[in-house]
Amino acid sequence: MDHAEKSKSIPPIRSTTEFARYVGLARTTVSRVLNGQPGLKQKSIDRVMKAMEETGFTANPYALYLKGKKTSTVGFCMESLLTPTAVKKLALLQRHLRDQNYTSLIEVAGPGKSLQVTKHFLAMRVEAIVFIGHFPVDEIEARIAELTRYQTPHVVIDQSGLKGANTVTLDRAQAMHDVTSHLLSLGHRSFGLLAVEGKLRSSIDRMAGIKAALQEKNLDAATSTQSLDHLHVRENDFDYGVALARSFAALPKRPSAYIALNDEIAIGAIQGFQSAGLKVPEDVSITGFNNLDICVMTSPTLTSVDQQIDATIEAAARSLLSQIHAGKIAKPEVKLIKPFFIPRKSTGRAPGI
Amino acid sequence: MDHAEKSKSIPPIRSTTEFARYVGLARTTVSRVLNGQPGLKQKSIDRVMKAMEETGFTANPYALYLKGKKTSTVGFCMESLLTPTAVKKLALLQRHLRDQNYTSLIEVAGPGKSLQVTKHFLAMRVEAIVFIGHFPVDEIEARIAELTRYQTPHVVIDQSGLKGANTVTLDRAQAMHDVTSHLLSLGHRSFGLLAVEGKLRSSIDRMAGIKAALQEKNLDAATSTQSLDHLHVRENDFDYGVALARSFAALPKRPSAYIALNDEIAIGAIQGFQSAGLKVPEDVSITGFNNLDICVMTSPTLTSVDQQIDATIEAAARSLLSQIHAGKIAKPEVKLIKPFFIPRKSTGRAPGI
DNA sequence: CTGAAAGCGCTTACAG
DNA sequence: CTGAAAGCGCTTACAG
Numbered sequence: 001m002d003h004a005e006k007s008k009s010i011p012p013i014r015s016t017t018e019f020a021r022y023v024g025l026a027r028t029t030v031s032r033v034l035n036g037q038p039g040l041k042q043k044s045i046d047r048v049m050k051a052m053e054e055t056g057f058t059a060n061p062y063a064l065y066l067k068g069k070k071t072s073t074v075g076f077c078m079e080s081l082l083t084p085t086a087v088k089k090l091a092l093l094q095r096h097l098r099d100q101n102y103t104s105l106i107e108v109a110g111p112g113k114s115l116q117v118t119k120h121f122l123a124m125r126v127e128a129i130v131f132i133g134h135f136p137v138d139e140i141e142a143r144i145a146e147l148t149r150y151q152t153p154h155v156v157i158d159q160s161g162l163k164g165a166n167t168v169t170l171d172r173a174q175a176m177h178d179v180t181s182h183l184l185s186l187g188h189r190s191f192g193l194l195a196v197e198g199k200l201r202s203s204i205d206r207m208a209g210i211k212a213a214l215q216e217k218n219l220d221a222a223t224s225t226q227s228l229d230h231l232h233v234r235e236n237d238f239d240y241g242v243a244l245a246r247s248f249a250a251l252p253k254r255p256s257a258y259i260a261l262n263d264e265i266a267i268g269a270i271q272g273f274q275s276a277g278l279k280v281p282e283d284v285s286i287t288g289f290n291n292l293d294i295c296v297m298t299s300p301t302l303t304s305v306d307q308q309i310d311a312t313i314e315a316a317a318r319s320l321l322s323q324i325h326a327g328k329i330a331k332p333e334v335k336l337i338k339p340f341f342i343p344r345k346s347t348g349r350a351p352g353i
Numbered sequence: 354m355d356h357a358e359k360s361k362s363i364p365p366i367r368s369t370t371e372f373a374r375y376v377g378l379a380r381t382t383v384s385r386v387l388n389g390q391p392g393l394k395q396k397s398i399d400r401v402m403k404a405m406e407e408t409g410f411t412a413n414p415y416a417l418y419l420k421g422k423k424t425s426t427v428g429f430c431m432e433s434l435l436t437p438t439a440v441k442k443l444a445l446l447q448r449h450l451r452d453q454n455y456t457s458l459i460e461v462a463g464p465g466k467s468l469q470v471t472k473h474f475l476a477m478r479v480e481a482i483v484f485i486g487h488f489p490v491d492e493i494e495a496r497i498a499e500l501t502r503y504q505t506p507h508v509v510i511d512q513s514g515l516k517g518a519n520t521v522t523l524d525r526a527q528a529m530h531d532v533t534s535h536l537l538s539l540g541h542r543s544f545g546l547l548a549v550e551g552k553l554r555s556s557i558d559r560m561a562g563i564k565a566a567l568q569e570k571n572l573d574a575a576t577s578t579q580s581l582d583h584l585h586v587r588e589n590d591f592d593y594g595v596a597l598a599r600s601f602a603a604l605p606k607r608p609s610a611y612i613a614l615n616d617e618i619a620i621g622a623i624q625g626f627q628s629a630g631l632k633v634p635e636d637v638s639i640t641g642f643n644n645l646d647i648c649v650m651t652s653p654t655l656t657s658v659d660q661q662i663d664a665t666i667e668a669a670a671r672s673l674l675s676q677i678h679a680g681k682i683a684k685p686e687v688k689l690i691k692p693f694f695i696p697r698k699s700t701g702r703a704p705g706i
Numbered sequence: 707c708t709g710a711a712a713g714c715g716c717t718t719a720c721a722g
Numbered sequence: 723c724t725g726a727a728a729g730c731g732c733t734t735a736c737a738g
Contacts, residue, residue, distance in 0.1 A: 015715055026724045031717060041723080056503055058476040062415040062424075063716035066730035071415075081444035084437065091434035091461060098460060103477065106459045107451060108444060123411040124456065150409055238650050267650050274652070294647055297591050297620050299627070368731055379708045384733060394707075416732035419714035 013057045023051045034059055065125065074320070075121030076106040077114060077143075079133020085290055085307060086132050089157055092313040093130065100321065102127075111136055118143050128153040128320050134202070135159065153323035155316050160334065161201040166323070168316045168335045172202055175305045175339035176209030179259055179287050182303070182343060184217050187350035188257035188285060193227045194244050194269055195234065195261035210259065226255055237261075241268020242275075249276035256284060256350045263288035267298050270346060281348030291342055300345030312337045366410045376404045387412055418478065427673070428474030429459040430467060430496075432486020438643055438660060439485050442510055445666040446483065453674065455480075464489055471496050481506040481673050487555070488512065506676030508669050513687065514554040519676070521669045521688045525555055528658045528692035529562030532612055532640050535656070535696060537570050540703035541610035541638060546580040547597050547622055548587065548614035563612065579608055590614075594621020595628075602629035609637060609703045616641035620651050623699060634701030644695055653698030665690045 013019050016034075020027040025044055032040060033048040051057070065071055074097055081087055094104045105124060109117040114135055121129055129147060131140060131154065140156065144165045147154045156162060160169040176196075183191065196206055211221045232243040241260060245268065248254050260266035266288030270280050278284055280300055288295060291306035315335045323330070366372050369387075373380040378397055385393055386401040404410070418424055427450055434440055447457045458477060462470040467488055474482055482500060484493060484507065493509065497518045500507045509515060513522040529549075536544065549559055564574045585596040594613060598621065601607050613619035619641030623633050631637055633653055641648060644659035668688045676683070 016717090017715080028717085028725075029723060032723095035717080039723090044723080056475070056499070058472070059717095060419070060478065060715055061476060062418040062478070063714080063730085065415040066413070066419070066715090066732085067717070068730070069717095081440055081447075087434055087440050094434075094459065095461065103473070104459055106447065106457055108448065119411070120456070122409065123414060125413065125415070146409070236646075238646070264646075264650070271650070271652060293589075293591070293617075294650070297617070297624070297647070298650075299624060369733090370731080381709070381733085382707060385707095388733075392707090397707080412733095413731055416714085416730080419716085419731090420733070421714070422733095 013055050016059060019051065019055070019057045022055065023047055031059075070127055071103075071125045072101055073103045073105060073124060073126045075118070075124070075126040075129045076104055077117045077121070077129060077131045078106065078108045079110075079131075079135055081108055083133065084292060085309065086158070088309050089132050089313055089316075092309065093132075093157075093316055096313060096317040097320075109135070112139070114139050114143050118146065122150065122152065126152070127324050128155070130154070130316065130320065131156045131159070133158055134200070137162065137201070141165070148329055151329050153320060153329070155319050155323075157312065157316050159201070160205070160336075164332050166319055166333050168312055168319065168337065170307050170312065170339055171336040172205040172339075173209035173212070174336075175289070175341070176206045176259070177213045178209075178339065178341040179289075179303075179305060180210045180213035181216075182341065183257040183259070183285060183287070183347065184213060184219075186257075186285065186347060187353035188255075189219065189224060189350070190255035190257070191225045192244075192248050192255040192258040193225055193229075194241060194258055194265050195229055195237075196259055197227050197229060206261075237264035238268040241265035241270075242272040243268075245269040245272025246276055249273055249278055254284075257347070258284060258286045260286065260288050263290050263292045263295055263302060263304055266302055266304070266346070267294065270298060270300070270302070280346055283351060285347040285350070287347060291340075295342075295344065298346075303344045303347040304342055306340040306342055308337050308340055366408050369412060372404065372408070372410045375408065376400055384412075423480055424456075424478045425454055426456045426458060426477060426479045428471070428477070428479040428482045429457055430470050430474070430482060430484045431459065431461045432463075432484075432488055434461055436486065437645060438662065439511070441662055442485050442666055442669075445662065446485075446510075446669055449666060449670040450673075462488070465492070467492050467496050471499065475503065475505065479505070480677050481508070483507070483669065483673065484509045484512070486511055487553070490515065490554075494518070501682055504682050506673060506682070508672050508676075510665065510669050512554070513558070513689075517685050519672055519686050521665055521672065521690065523660050523665065523692055524689040525558040525692075526562035526565070527689075528642070528694070529559045529612070530566045531562075531692065531694040532642075532656075532658060533563045533566035534569075535694065536610040536612070536638060536640070536700065537566060537572075539610075539638065539700060540706035541608075542572065542577060542703070543608040543610070544578045545597075545601050545608040545611040546578055546582075547594060547611055547618050548582055548590075549612055550580050550582060559614075590617035591621040594618035594623075595625040596621075598622040598625025599629055602626055602631055607637075610700070611637060611639045613639065613641050616643050616645045616648055616655060616657055619655055619657070619699070620647065623651060623653070623655070633699055636704060638700040638703070640700060644693075648695075648697065651699075656697045656700040657695055659693040659695055661690050661693055 016027050020030040030048055033045050107117045141163050156165045156167045160167050214221055228244055228247045231247050234240045266286050269286050273284050288302045288304040291304040295302040295304045369380050373383040376383055383401055386398050460470045494516050509518045509520045513520050567574055581597055581600045584600050587593045619639050622639050626637050641655045641657040644657040648655040648657045
């Protein structure tokens with residue numbers, strides 16, 4: 001191969017047969033070089049390497065998938081790519097798996113679409129499926145049942161309490177316990193709940209944590225907490241937070257501390273209270289959830305809870321790889337991740353203390 | 354198949370041969386049903402459909418990739434998954450392609466890693482590669498050259514001015530022209546630039562837009578703009594914005610309007626100025642860039658520029674699909690997207706006007 | 707509608 | 723190190 005030839009257009013090489021002819025070695029020999037097998041002359045290896053550089057040839061991996069080789073592919077079924085924390089989990093787990101030579105297929109499944117997505121993944125012979133986000137319980141439990149039936153490993157990140165599922169979830173009860181204890185230690189005894197209540201498992205877990213912390217101070221949730229969620233429609237979180245705060249501000253007797261479902265609602269609440277003439281944290285304390293970047297961009301900065309995404313992904317990756325290597329579906333495993341509470345300037349001593 | 358059998362474990366069916374035996378029809382017939390070919394008895398179709406439901410069997414797509422069938426796979430090479438706008442582009446384009454039955458491979462390539470990623474994609478026989486984000490120019494131009502050599506379609510989103518590349522980019526010059534004209538119309542004649550200047554193509558495009566707008570009012574950029582970027586190290590955008598604003602606030606004679614590279618820096622600047630005792634927009638006006646959700650969460654709300662991501666992705670998808678269908682690499686195409694300027698409360702009349 | 711056959715690209719024994 | 727062969731799962735002519 002002289003230089004003139006190299007710089008010209010590339011011979012379209014589509015198979016090891018053609019490639020072996022180009023290299024001038026037997027197909028078998030070339031295949032062995034490609035797979036790094038021992039007992040080959042250095043000269044042959046060099047010739048193959050040089051030819052690969054010249055032509056860009058790589059063996060077609062799909063041929064091996066017919067012979068039972070694993071696809072080394074993992075499917076990510078995302079509820080949404082618009083949630084920053086979910087995307088961060090995706091990014092970290094994808095990198096983890098890439099380091100282990102897995103290829104990632106990624107798809108977003110809105111409500112009712114998870115069947116289509118998992119079917120596609122199974123058709124692509126993925127070795128495992130990861131779910132990130134919050135899916136309708138019936139729907140995801142049906143997916144889990146199918147995967148278990150087909151002996152396909154899986155892990156669900158974020159959503160707990162699913163029948164038969166391997167899950168990795170933040171310990172939301174612990175998180176809310178930390179938040180509530182912090183507010184209690186600042187002297188607060190009445191609490192406004194901003195979008196915290198609900199029928200979903202995650203809401204129930206959260207309330208359990210709040211109640212447990214209250215109980216330690218002999219407080220009763222029914223009398224010491226209050227929610228005005230029913231007064232407004234939740235269209236986007238920030239505006240919902242603003243609206244809830246204004247409604248609380250208008251009450252003759254209002255709680256001194258507010259626990260929000262997430263940072264966006266909390267930031268909305270800060271603005272809602274401020275626009276009603278109240279000072280944060282002098283008049284009201286507010287807590288967020290997720291420890292987004294924006295927590296330090298508000299004034300005051302926002303007290304929040306970090307999800308410990310690294311630990312979550314670590315656990316998910318470990319679960320996934322061990323399931324894949326086991327080659328057999330084991331008893332479902334539920335892993336809880338400890339949250340990390342971060343006090344900032346949006347929480348302070350209760351007024352009059 | 355009676356009910357008792359259905360609820361038991363599934364016969365592990367791995368091929369059309371086994372599946373045809375299970376169905377009780379010829380392999381050829383089953384294959385024709387699977388591919389929706391005409392001239393089949395409804396009864397055969399029903400039997401195959403029923404068996405698919407029972408067993409979950411789908412034909413192994415990889416067998417066809419050997420026979421020259423297109424893989425219908427597209428690779429996404431992401432600079433980062435931590436940039437919200439980049440992720441939104443990914444999400445939208447992935448959905449577009451999914452609707453056309455393409456499978457998406459997604460990988461993040463930090464600096465120096467793009468070769469590894471594209472090699473993997475090419476080994477997986479992708480039909481096209483999408484780049485989203487800002488890569489080192491030399492590096493991405495080398496990737497584009499390789500892809501052109503191998504006749505693999507591509508599109509680069511966000512990064513313009515690349516040799517031989519198909520690109521879809523926001524018209525940053527137009528965007529900055531809009532921003533600057535807005536500020537000029539409010540009476541501002543001196544401008545602070547927050548991280549806008551730089552050697553990258555995108556910075557040069559931005560500056561061109563600012564200069565053009567100034568020229569229309571017979572203003573000279575050298576005398577009417579000022580940058581203090583050199584005084585601080587940019588570690589994270591928000592803190593950088595805070596620091597820059599404080600430095601400007603300390604000047605004896607400071608510009609009345611500030612143009613920030615992005616929303617995070619602008620929000621930092623708002624806080625920096627406010628903490629220095631200045632009012633926004635009464636004392637200083639500030640503009641952001643990207644129109645992130647947080648623009649409406651600040652007080653005052655932030656004047657910004659929307660990237661028109663939908664239009665961008667529309668154009669990228671069209672380019673990609675037309676390249677794939679053409680089956681031949683054509684002359685590189687450069688597409689500019691018109692921005693959408695959104696005035697909010699962070700900009701107001703120049704002081705003393 | 708059935709059945710037998712070809713062939714995609716690959717690796718791996720097997721025999722030189 | 724070479725060469726011929728087998729076989730993975732699939733679809734598509736081809737002949738009934």
